[in-house]
Amino acid sequence: MGIQLSEELILLFNDAGTFKALATSDGDRIPDVVAGGIFRISDEGNIIYLEHLETSRTNHNLVSAIWFERQVSIAVLGRNGENYQIKGRPVKVHITGDLFRKYYMESRALLGDVDLSGVWVIEPTEVIDESLQRRQAREEQQRPFFRHLDRLAKPQN
Amino acid sequence: MSVALKRIKESRSTLQEAVAKYPDVPGLIILKIDVQRRGVHYTQRALDAVDPAVHQIRTNALFGSRDGEFTPRPESLLLRDGTSIVVDSTPVEKNPYLVDFVDGRFALTDGEELLEFVDLWEKPKYYDLETSSGTPMANLVTARPQRFNILGSSFCHFVVGDKQCRYCDIGKNYKQLRQSTGIPARANPREVAEIVREGLKETGRFTTFCITGGSVLKGVDLFDQEVEWYIELLQAIGENFETKKFPSQLIASAFNERQLRRLYDETGLMSYTSDIEVLNEEKFNWICPGKAESVGYREWKRRLFKAVEIFGRGNVATGIVGGVELARPFGFESEAEALRSTLEEAETFAAAGVPVLSTVWLPRPGSLFSDQQNPSLDYYVQLFSGLHQLRASYGLTIDFDDYRRCGNHADTDLSRIL
Numbered sequence: 001m002g003i004q005l006s007e008e009l010i011l012l013f014n015d016a017g018t019f020k021a022l023a024t025s026d027g028d029r030i031p032d033v034v035a036g037g038i039f040r041i042s043d044e045g046n047i048i049y050l051e052h053l054e055t056s057r058t059n060h061n062l063v064s065a066i067w068f069e070r071q072v073s074i075a076v077l078g079r080n081g082e083n084y085q086i087k088g089r090p091v092k093v094h095i096t097g098d099l100f101r102k103y104y105m106e107s108r109a110l111l112g113d114v115d116l117s118g119v120w121v122i123e124p125t126e127v128i129d130e131s132l133q134r135r136q137a138r139e140e141q142q143r144p145f146f147r148h149l150d151r152l153a154k155p156q157n
Numbered sequence: 158m159s160v161a162l163k164r165i166k167e168s169r170s171t172l173q174e175a176v177a178k179y180p181d182v183p184g185l186i187i188l189k190i191d192v193q194r195r196g197v198h199y200t201q202r203a204l205d206a207v208d209p210a211v212h213q214i215r216t217n218a219l220f221g222s223r224d225g226e227f228t229p230r231p232e233s234l235l236l237r238d239g240t241s242i243v244v245d246s247t248p249v250e251k252n253p254y255l256v257d258f259v260d261g262r263f264a265l266t267d268g269e270e271l272l273e274f275v276d277l278w279e280k281p282k283y284y285d286l287e288t289s290s291g292t293p294m295a296n297l298v299t300a301r302p303q304r305f306n307i308l309g310s311s312f313c314h315f316v317v318g319d320k321q322c323r324y325c326d327i328g329k330n331y332k333q334l335r336q337s338t339g340i341p342a343r344a345n346p347r348e349v350a351e352i353v354r355e356g357l358k359e360t361g362r363f364t365t366f367c368i369t370g371g372s373v374l375k376g377v378d379l380f381d382q383e384v385e386w387y388i389e390l391l392q393a394i395g396e397n398f399e400t401k402k403f404p405s406q407l408i409a410s411a412f413n414e415r416q417l418r419r420l421y422d423e424t425g426l427m428s429y430t431s432d433i434e435v436l437n438e439e440k441f442n443w444i445c446p447g448k449a450e451s452v453g454y455r456e457w458k459r460r461l462f463k464a465v466e467i468f469g470r471g472n473v474a475t476g477i478v479g480g481v482e483l484a485r486p487f488g489f490e491s492e493a494e495a496l497r498s499t500l501e502e503a504e505t506f507a508a509a510g511v512p513v514l515s516t517v518w519l520p521r522p523g524s525l526f527s528d529q530q531n532p533s534l535d536y537y538v539q540l541f542s543g544l545h546q547l548r549a550s551y552g553l554t555i556d557f558d559d560y561r562r563c564g565n566h567a568d569t570d571l572s573r574i575l
Binding site: 054060063064066067068091092093094095096097098100101104105116118 | 183184185186235237238239276278279302303359360361362561573574
């Protein structure tokens with residue numbers, strides 16, 4: 001079931017200074033991570049990923065994911081330390097049509113003489129705040145045994 | 158419960174069973190296979206939602222439709238994974254899937270069950286234009302989502318003397334098209350070049366050409382006239398490109414080495430396909446009498462292997478009409494036997510660098526096999542998987558006839574991850 005991304009996350013996602021990486025896996029569960037691709041947020045709140053190569057490992061893994069209902073993951077790192085992971089499932093790939101041609105032309109305007117294989121639509125299913133401070137606070141609240149005692153000890157002279 | 162409803166229920170469980178039975182085959186591809194096997198019928202609600210300004214309506218085609226009529230229907234469908242379902246309108250009494258319009262979207266349904274939302278193919282912009290001589294461009298060059306389709310001869314000379322392939326309705330379709338639309342049997346290469354020039358203005362739309370047609374036997378050597386025509390056509394198309402070679406596929410008769418060499422050297426053609434149709438000499442002789450008498454099974458095969466030397470490995474293929482090897486009365490008696498024999502023979506092609514690709518046999522009303530039934534969904538899932546596995550085993554690609562450029566072969570849909 002898809003979820004709605006927060007306005008804050010959409011703003012972060014659309015910031016040109018935000019780093020993004022897409023993780024997929026193949027049929028043998030071997031992971032594959034690519035950084036620096038072109039991502040967008042669609043009007044419906046889904047993540048758009050532009051895949052330029054038909055033969056890339058990512059593309060093959062995305063095909064496998066839509067065929068066999070596997071999830072993918074996107075890391076989002078903001079310029080001010082924001083750190084999120086978005087899990088999602090590929091629900092559609094546009095290989096033709098107006099939307100495809102729009103991104104085909106946008107890709108060529110941005111990157112020069114490149115081609116476009118598909119416009120992947122990834123429906124977000126989970127957002128995880130990965131910033132260390134927040135994760136640590138959460139973990140310490142929920143699993144209080146996972147701490148070194150020296151962090152709790154009184155200061156010694 | 159009516160008989161029709163009972164049959165629908167039986168068919169639906171077959172699809173679900175197949176999806177469960179073959180977990181390594183994507184459910185979307187199994188659905189495609191079954192939709193091709195059973196055909197589709199457009200509900201009135203769906204037809205009302207078709208927008209001729211946006212959607213591609215069927216025009217000129219080599220083969221007729223399963224309802225035997227030339228009615229304006231959407232050309233075909235796209236699934237959400239980018240897989241095309243090349244499928245035509247089928248009478249509702251034959252138990253096809255339905256294309257309906259649900260919640261503002263086109264949907265494939267079976268009985269009461271909504272199976273998938275689908276897109277209709279979008280019409281290329283040149284479809285609204287005419288050539289400089291006033292011919293509607295859509296009548297001469299048709300389209301798939303990424304491909305220009307160009308008919309050489311829409312008449313097959315094997316029809317003369319009743320030597321046409323027994324599953325083929327090209328003869329009847331030729332007459333019907335001429336009478337109802339006035340579309341010429343053969344397009345003028347200059348007009349085709351003009352249409353291609355117009356089509357290329359639609360940035361990001363087209364990636365290849367498929368040129369095909371019926372066999373033309375005339376010439377000093379068999380097929381010389383057919384080859385001459387294709388050379389003229391390819392050269393005219395090639396004027397639109399800076400490079401000598403351009404992504405293209407010719408599906409034609411089994412040409413001899415001299416003819417193949419001419420096609421490769423004198424044009425921009427990059428791939429060659431010649432359909433052997435049935436992978437068994439005895440069945441081939443019965444089902445394809447014209448091909449058998451003019452060239453013969455073994456020579457057809459030898460010519461394909463020779464084509465690899467000219468066009469290169471990965472650039473030559475042959476097609477079969479999957480399932481027709483089970484036609485009555487002289488086809489294989491069991492699906493198991495047909496499958497084993499077909500895949501064994503397909504391996505001899507793969508080993509020589511010629512991938513075999515398959516369509517689903519549709520017993521069309523204008524063909525000699527019109528009253529027959531195509532095989533089970535199980536048969537097709539195993540056949541298409543087997544052909545894909547052969548490509549994987551022999552390291553063969555099928556880029557010129559894949560899910561994007563063609564979309565009519567479930568086996569090449571599977572090979573998109575090779």
